[in-house]
Amino acid sequence: MKKKQVSIIGVPMDLGQTRRGVDMGPSAIRYGGLYERLTDLGYTVHDKGDITVDILENAEQSGTSNLKNLESVTEASECLAKKIEQIITDGHFPLVLGGDHSIALGTLAGVAKKHKNLGVIWYDAHGDLNTPDTSPSGNIHGMPLAASIGIGHSALINIGGFSPKVKPEHVVIIGARDLDAGERKLIKEKGIKVYTMHEIDRLGMSAVMRKTIDYLRERTEFVHLSLDLDGLDPTEAPGVGTPVAGGLSYRESHLAMEMLEESSIITSAEFVEVNPILDEKNKTGAAAVALIASLLGEKLL
Ligand SMILES: NC(=[NH2+])NCCC[C@H](N)C(=O)O
Ligand SMILES: [Mn+2]
Numbered sequence: 484m485k486k487k488q489v490s491i492i493g494v495p496m497d498l499g500q501t502r503r504g505v506d507m508g509p510s511a512i513r514y515g516g517l518y519e520r521l522t523d524l525g526y527t528v529h530d531k532g533d534i535t536v537d538i539l540e541n542a543e544q545s546g547t548s549n550l551k552n553l554e555s556v557t558e559a560s561e562c563l564a565k566k567i568e569q570i571i572t573d574g575h576f577p578l579v580l581g582g583d584h585s586i587a588l589g590t591l592a593g594v595a596k597k598h599k600n601l602g603v604i605w606y607d608a609h610g611d612l613n614t615p616d617t618s619p620s621g622n623i624h625g626m627p628l629a630a631s632i633g634i635g636h637s638a639l640i641n642i643g644g645f646s647p648k649v650k651p652e653h654v655v656i657i658g659a660r661d662l663d664a665g666e667r668k669l670i671k672e673k674g675i676k677v678y679t680m681h682e683i684d685r686l687g688m689s690a691v692m693r694k695t696i697d698y699l700r701e702r703t704e705f706v707h708l709s710l711d712l713d714g715l716d717p718t719e720a721p722g723v724g725t726p727v728a729g730g731l732s733y734r735e736s737h738l739a740m741e742m743l744e745e746s747s748i749i750t751s752a753e754f755v756e757v758n759p760i761l762d763e764k765n766k767t768g769a770a771a772v773a774l775i776a777s778l779l780g781e782k783l784l
């Protein structure tokens with residue numbers, strides 16, 4: 484029998500925001516035992532190592548307004564997109580380790596090039612739907628979802644040479660609890676499906692995931708999971724740069740991964756924003772590993 488193949492790619496990116504240390508996220512997740520966890524599940528694991536990313540000291544500053552480190556972020560994104568394309572061509576499951584959430588620009592460019600009719604699950608405390616005009620910070624990690632639906636600065640929109648990567652009505656955001664004014668406006672205008680913490684509290688994670696899976700099954704053929712560890716509550720995932728109180732529990736997050744695994748809809752995934760400098764004994768890195776394992780089939784019994 485042919486074994487299932489997973490290709491891992493690390494993106495040591497910290498230029499999409501300003502808290503240093505998130506570039507060490509891929510190492511922290513690997514250190515948490517990822518390779519062994521996946522081989523134990525029966526996967527053949529190809530760790531392709533890390534993408535080359537500029538360090539802050541050498542990042543070019545063109546001063547493009549409200550877009551910090553734009554050149555270095557787009558350069559790494561183009562490189563990541565090509566690697567992802569190759570992984571999908573090889574028939575492997577792409578698993579991307581971040582790095583701040585700006586890396587989704589490259590991941591989605593690569594995935595969308597190969598997979599038409601793509602859906603995206605954005606598991607996050609934030610919407611990451613800002614543009615340079617609406618961003619309160621100028622941090623690109625707050626913009627990748629907007630850029631992927633074709634809104635924002637042309638340099639971000641056109642990674643991979645095409646736009647959009649995904650239709651707004653094929654996006655589901657889960658866990659949101661810190662949305663900026665411009666993001667709320669965009670959500671309403673574009674009809675993006677969002678399960679905020681309010682809906683998750685009311686309906687429960689099980690119903691939310693059932694609805695999410697049905698919604699994307701009806702509309703798309705492939706689904707990318709972009710999981711920001713700050714979607715979890717900071718007590719359970721303290722190693723993130725932009726923590727927001729009142730988040731998803733460790734168990735709710737596992738249930739979400741288990742239901743996605745059962746549904747077989749996920750065709751690529753990324754786990755981002757793990758910052759070991761801000762973490763407590765790699766708690767957040769270990770949580771990432773455990774969630775990846777659940778997503779890829781690890782069972783409690
Ligand atoms: N991927 C993230 N953690 N994003 C946080 C974004 C925070 C804020 N909304 C901003 O745009 O600056
Ligand atoms: Mn976030």
Ligand SMILES: [Mn+2]
Pocket residue numbers: 584607609611624711
């Ligand atoms: Mn995010």
